[in-house]
Amino acid sequence: MVILIDYSFLLIRGLGITLWISWVALLLAALIGALIGLGRTSKRWSIRFLTGVYAEFFRSIPVLVTLFFVYYGLTLLTGINLSTFVAATIALALEGSAMMSEVVRGGLQSIAKGQREAALSTGMKAWQVELFIVWPQAIRVMIPPAVGVYVSTLKASSLASVIGYVELTKTGLLIRESVRGHSGSLLILVVIATIYVIINFAISRLGAMLEERNNFVN
Amino acid sequence: MSTEPGLSVIQTDPILRVDSVTKSFGKKIIFNNISFNVQAGQVVVIVGPSGTGKSTFLRCVNGLEDIQSGRIVFEGDIVNAHSKNIVSLRKRIGMIFQNFNLYPHLTALENVTLAPMKVLGESRKLADERAMDMFRKVRLEHRASAYPSQLSGGEQQRVAIARALAMNPSLMMFDEPTSALDPETVGDVLAIMEELARDGRTMLVVTHEMGFADHVGDRMIFMDGGTIIEDGPPSELLKNPKEKRTQQFVNSVLRPN
Numbered sequence: 001m002v003i004l005i006d007y008s009f010l011l012i013r014g015l016g017i018t019l020w021i022s023w024v025a026l027l028l029a030a031l032i033g034a035l036i037g038l039g040r041t042s043k044r045w046s047i048r049f050l051t052g053v054y055a056e057f058f059r060s061i062p063v064l065v066t067l068f069f070v071y072y073g074l075t076l077l078t079g080i081n082l083s084t085f086v087a088a089t090i091a092l093a094l095e096g097s098a099m100m101s102e103v104v105r106g107g108l109q110s111i112a113k114g115q116r117e118a119a120l121s122t123g124m125k126a127w128q129v130e131l132f133i134v135w136p137q138a139i140r141v142m143i144p145p146a147v148g149v150y151v152s153t154l155k156a157s158s159l160a161s162v163i164g165y166v167e168l169t170k171t172g173l174l175i176r177e178s179v180r181g182h183s184g185s186l187l188i189l190v191v192i193a194t195i196y197v198i199i200n201f202a203i204s205r206l207g208a209m210l211e212e213r214n215n216f217v218n
Numbered sequence: 219m220s221t222e223p224g225l226s227v228i229q230t231d232p233i234l235r236v237d238s239v240t241k242s243f244g245k246k247i248i249f250n251n252i253s254f255n256v257q258a259g260q261v262v263v264i265v266g267p268s269g270t271g272k273s274t275f276l277r278c279v280n281g282l283e284d285i286q287s288g289r290i291v292f293e294g295d296i297v298n299a300h301s302k303n304i305v306s307l308r309k310r311i312g313m314i315f316q317n318f319n320l321y322p323h324l325t326a327l328e329n330v331t332l333a334p335m336k337v338l339g340e341s342r343k344l345a346d347e348r349a350m351d352m353f354r355k356v357r358l359e360h361r362a363s364a365y366p367s368q369l370s371g372g373e374q375q376r377v378a379i380a381r382a383l384a385m386n387p388s389l390m391m392f393d394e395p396t397s398a399l400d401p402e403t404v405g406d407v408l409a410i411m412e413e414l415a416r417d418g419r420t421m422l423v424v425t426h427e428m429g430f431a432d433h434v435g436d437r438m439i440f441m442d443g444g445t446i447i448e449d450g451p452p453s454e455l456l457k458n459p460k461e462k463r464t465q466q467f468v469n470s471v472l473r474p475n
Contacts, residue, residue: 118315118319122309122333137323
C-alpha cells in the first residue's frame with residue numbers, strides 16, 4: 001500500500017491522459033457522428049446508404065481490430081508513421097462516431113413531423129427549422145445515450161495500452177510490473193478499476209444533471 | 219361575408235384559385251379534380267367524412283404536400299411545393315393544426331415571436347409587443363410565459379392561433395382545430411375563430427363543427443370520396459342539400475340529441 005502511494009503521481013497522470021484521449025476522441029466522434037447521423041436521415045437514398053454502411057461497419061468491428069488496422073495497417077499502406085496517441089484517437093473516434101451517428105439519428109427521428117411542418121408553415125427556411133426547432137429538441141433526447149457513448153469510449157481507451165500508449169490502464173500495468181512480488185501487485189488492479197468506476201459514475205451523474213437542466217416537459 | 223358566391227358575376231381576383239387539382243400518393247388518389255375559388259374576406263368551411271382528403275388539401279395549399287396535376291394560385295403566385303418561392307408564400311398563409319404543434323422547448327411567447335423575428339426580421343422588442351397584442355386577442359395574456367406542457371389543449375390551440383396571427387397572414391387555414399380538444403374548451407377556440415371571421419380574415423376551415431360552419435361560414439364545401447360534392451351557402455347545404463350524399467352526411471352529423 002505504501003508503495004502504491006509513491007506511484008500516486010503516475011496514476012493521476014495516467015488518469016489525465018485517459019480523460020484527454022477519450023475527450024479528444026469523443027469530440028471527433030460527436031462531430032463526425034453528427035454528420036453521419038444527419039446523412040442517415042437524408043432524403044437522398046445514396047447518402048442514407050453510404051452513411052448507413054459507415055455506421056454499421058465501424059459499429060461491428062471490435063475497437064482492438066480497428067486500432068491494429070489504424071496503427072499497423074495505415075502505416076503499411078501509406079508509409080506514414082502514426083504516433084500511438086494519433087492511432088488510438090483515430091480508432092476510438094471511428095467507433096465512437098458510428099455509435100454517435102445512431103444517437104443523432106435517433107434524436108432527430110424522435111422529433112414529431114408536426115414540429116417541422118408547423119415551423120415551415122410560418123415561413124421559416126429549412127435550415128432555420130433545423131436550427132431553432134428540431135436540433136434544440138433533439139439534443140435533449142441525445143444527451144443520455146451520448147453520455148453512454150462517452151463512457152464506453154473512455155473504457156475503450158484502455159485498449160490503447162496494447163500498442164504501448166501509456167494511459168491509465170497501461171500506467172497500472174507498468175506499476176504492477178515494477179512492484180511484482182509485493183502485496184501491491186493485485187491491489188493496483190483494484191485501484192485502477194476503482195478509478196474507472198468513480199470517473200464513469202461522475203460522468204453519468206453529470207449527464208443526468210445536464211438532462212435535468214434541459215428538461216422542458218414537467 | 220357579403221358575397222353570395224352563387225350570384226356573384228363580377229368580382230375582384232380571388233385570393234385563392236384552385237383549378238382541377240389532383241393529389242395522389244403513389245397509385246392511391248386522395249382527391250381528384252378539385253376546383254373552387256376563395257375571395258378575400260370569405261370564410262370557407264370544408265366538411266365531409268374522414269379520409270376524404272380535406273386535410274391533405276389544406277397541406278397542398280401551403281406546399282407541405284405537392285400536387286400531381288392542376289394548379290393552385292395564391293395571391294397571383296402559383297403554389298409549387300418544390301420551388302424556392304414556397305417559403306415566401308407560406309409567410310402569407312397561416313396554418314392551425316389539429317394537434318397544435320406548439321414548440322415544446324419554447325414558452326408560449328417565444329412560440330409566437332420566433333417567426334416574426336426570424337422570418338420578418340422584427341426586433342425582439344417589437345415582436346414581444348405584437349405577440350402580447352395577439353395574446354390579448356386570444357385572451358391568454360396571463361399565460362404568455364408558460365410552456366406548452368403547462369397549458370390545456372384549448373389554451374395550446376389559442377397560442378397556435380396567436381402564432382399564426384403574428385405573421386399577419388392574408389389567409390388562415392384551420393385543419394380540424396377543435397378535434398383534439400376536450401369538449402369544454404372547444405367553445406373558447408371557436409369563439410376566437412368567430413372573432414377572426416368578424417374582423418374580416420380570410421379563412422379556410424376544415425371542421426366537423428356544423429354549428430360553427432352554419433353560423434360563421436360564408437360558404438360550405440362538402441367533400442366526399444376525394445371530390446367536391448356540393449359547394450354553396452352553409453344554410454343551403456344543411457337545410458336543402460341538393461345531392462343525396464350531402465343529405466346523408468348532414469343527417470348523420472345533425473342527429474337530434
